[in-house]
Amino acid sequence: MSKMMCADIIKALQPIVARYEAEQVGVLIDAALECDVLTSRFPTLRMEVSEERKSLEKVEQIWDFLFAQGITRRGLLICIGGGVITDIGGFAAATYKRGIDYINIPTTLLAMIDASSGGKTGINYHGLKNSVGCFAPPVETLISPQWLKTLPAAQWLSGFGEMLKTGLISQPALWHQLLQYDLEVMDSEALMPLIEQCVACKESIVAADPKETGPRKVLNFGHTFGHALEELSLDAMPHGYAVVYGLIAELYLSVTNLGCPKEPLQQLTQLMLHYYGRPQCKCSEREQLVRLMQQDKKNERTAEINCTLIREVGMPVINQVITPAEALEALEYLFSL
Ligand SMILES: NC(=O)c1ccc[n+]([C@@H]2O[C@H](COP(=O)([O-])OP(=O)(O)OC[C@H]3O[C@@H](n4cnc5c(N)ncnc54)[C@H](O)[C@@H]3O)[C@@H](O)[C@H]2O)c1
Numbered sequence: 001m002s003k004m005m006c007a008d009i010i011k012a013l014q015p016i017v018a019r020y021e022a023e024q025v026g027v028l029i030d031a032a033l034e035c036d037v038l039t040s041r042f043p044t045l046r047m048e049v050s051e052e053r054k055s056l057e058k059v060e061q062i063w064d065f066l067f068a069q070g071i072t073r074r075g076l077l078i079c080i081g082g083g084v085i086t087d088i089g090g091f092a093a094a095t096y097k098r099g100i101d102y103i104n105i106p107t108t109l110l111a112m113i114d115a116s117s118g119g120k121t122g123i124n125y126h127g128l129k130n131s132v133g134c135f136a137p138p139v140e141t142l143i144s145p146q147w148l149k150t151l152p153a154a155q156w157l158s159g160f161g162e163m164l165k166t167g168l169i170s171q172p173a174l175w176h177q178l179l180q181y182d183l184e185v186m187d188s189e190a191l192m193p194l195i196e197q198c199v200a201c202k203e204s205i206v207a208a209d210p211k212e213t214g215p216r217k218v219l220n221f222g223h224t225f226g227h228a229l230e231e232l233s234l235d236a237m238p239h240g241y242a243v244v245y246g247l248i249a250e251l252y253l254s255v256t257n258l259g260c261p262k263e264p265l266q267q268l269t270q271l272m273l274h275y276y277g278r279p280q281c282k283c284s285e286r287e288q289l290v291r292l293m294q295q296d297k298k299n300e301r302t303a304e305i306n307c308t309l310i311r312e313v314g315m316p317v318i319n320q321v322i323t324p325a326e327a328l329e330a331l332e333y334l335f336s337l
Contacts, residue, residue, distance in 0.1 A: 009105060009144045010037050013078075016103065016140055020076045026069050028062060028089045030081030033107055033147075038078065043069045049084040051235055054124045056132070062092035066100075075100045079138075082108035082155075083115030087133070090121030094136030104138045107147035109159020109191075110240055113166070113198050116141045118206045118219075135211060143195060148188035154238055156186050157275055161240025164271070165222050165247055166198040168264060169308075169316040174201070179267055183275050218316040220298060221308040222247035225330070228292035232285060244272055245279045248337070249330040253322060254309040256329075264313050269337060281335055290327045 017025060027038050031046040038044075045065040047058060066075065079089030079102055086104045093102035106116035122133020148156070160183065167175035174197050181194060202219065209216035226246025230237050248268055254260035272278075281289070294303045300319075305327055309320045322330075 009035075009142050009146070012142050013038075013103070017076070017078075020074065020101075023069075024071055024075040025078065026066060026071055026075065027078045027080065028065075028085060028092075029079075030085050030107065033080060035080055035105075038080070042078070047081075047085065047088075049081060051084070051124060051129070054084050054088050056123060056125065058088055059092045059095070059123060062089065063096050066092070066096050071096075071100065073097045073100055076139075077102040078105065079103065080105040080107060081111070082106065083111045086111055086116045086138075087121055087130070088123055090136055090138060091123055091133055094121055094134050099136065101139045104141040106141065106143060108151060108155050109148060109195075110155070110162060111159075112143045112195055113159055113162045114202070116143075117199055117202055119210060143199070145188035145192050148186075148191070153186070154241075157183070158238035158240030161238075161243040161247075161276075163194060163198050164268065165219075165243055166201050168247065168251075168268075168310060168313055169218050169221050170197075170201040170314055172313045174198070175264065175313045179271070183271075214318065217298070217318040218308055220318075221310065221316055222250050224293055224296055224298065224305065224307045225249040225289070225327075225334075227296060228289045229279060229281075231292050232281070232289055237279070241276055241279075244268070244276050245334060248272060249327075249334045250307055250309055252330045252333045253307065253320075253326060254311070257320065257322070257326070258309050258311050258317060260310055260312055264310075273337065278337060279334065281331075286328060286331045286335070289331060290324050293327060294324070 025042045027042045027044040029044060029046055031048045077089060077093045079085050086106055090102055093100050104116040106112040119135045119137035121136050122130045125132040164178055167178040177194060205216055205219060222243045223246055226242040229245050230242040251265040255262055255265055293305045299306050305322050307320045307322055308316055308318050310316050
């Protein structure tokens with residue numbers, strides 16, 4: 001798979017699409033978005049997105065669309081949208097006629113940084129998030145700042161939460177650049193070099209462990225607590241916000257358990273208070289959060305809480321088992337801020 005940062009998506013797409021017969025190309029696009037240059041040229045399926053719609057029924061709709069267009073195994077699906085479209089479109093393409101090529105054009109910051117790379121595709125099934133899916137990387141991912149101009153602030157901050165995680169697990173230089181980025185202005189052009197570094201970091205981690213057997217778990221930093229908070233909020237909390245809160249709790253444990261310096265925890269706390277706000281949670285819900293963490297699908301043994309922590313910025317350590325009492329202490333810290 002290759003990734004391309006491009007000012008002009010259409011120009012970048014031309015040589016790739018030229019490898020396919022024109023009648024073998026289909027477009028799947030988030031119904032909230034416009035991309036006339038492509039949708040007027042190729043048969044297009046517009047799909048309204050939500051977590052509820054990331055379903056088998058919608059996959060069938062994509063398969064039906066591909067069949068109706070007569071797309072063969074030499075076909076191409078171009079997926080334009082956020083993480084819901086890239087996950088579901090990738091899954092439909094990977095399973096249609098045992099797999100056709102697809103291209104991702106991510107349009108949210110979260111999809112640019114995370115969902116459109118790494119090769120994970122899938123749907124929600126029986127109410128369980130991403131419980132059916134497969135590893136199937138797109139042939140190309142085209143990332144352009146043009147989409148960020150219409151993105152609501154909460155979506156920006158959500159994607160930026162994943163970027164902060166990448167900075168903490170990769171290198172001090174990236175972490176410092178992210179801290180210096182002006183979130184008041186949200187300049188999409190200025191963000192591009194940082195997006196590029198975050199994507200390159202994820203790509204190299206995934207290349208070393210494509211099916212998440214070990215080293216790829218560094219990407220889970222902030223996610224043990226983050227997923228529990230997201231679940232407790234019944235998905236009302238944007239993913240990247242939950243990751244930022246999870247990072248605070250897991251940085252706290254990195255300090256107490258691994259002797260990580262306090263500076264990144266203090267820096268992220270300031271950023272959280274300024275931009276993300278405090279997480280809302282009643283005292284009684286803390287025990288429930290610990291139970292949710294004990295049921296996390298990332299755990300290797302029943303009821304154990306498994307986290308990725310850091311020794312310092314750029315030095316992640318996977319498979320750190322923490323006790324329920326330690327988890328409660330980290331939550332205590334998070335909710336005391
Ligand atoms: N495969 C992976 O590795 C991976 C990683 C992270 C997240 N995900 C998945 O990604 C999904 C979340 O992604 P998301 O936050 O992009 O959600 P999304 O696709 O639901 O998009 C969020 C909202 O932004 C709107 N939107 C999209 N692009 C826009 C634009 N340019 N301007 C204005 N509005 C725009 C959408 O219509 C939607 O309302 C989840 O389903 C999650 O499971 C997958």
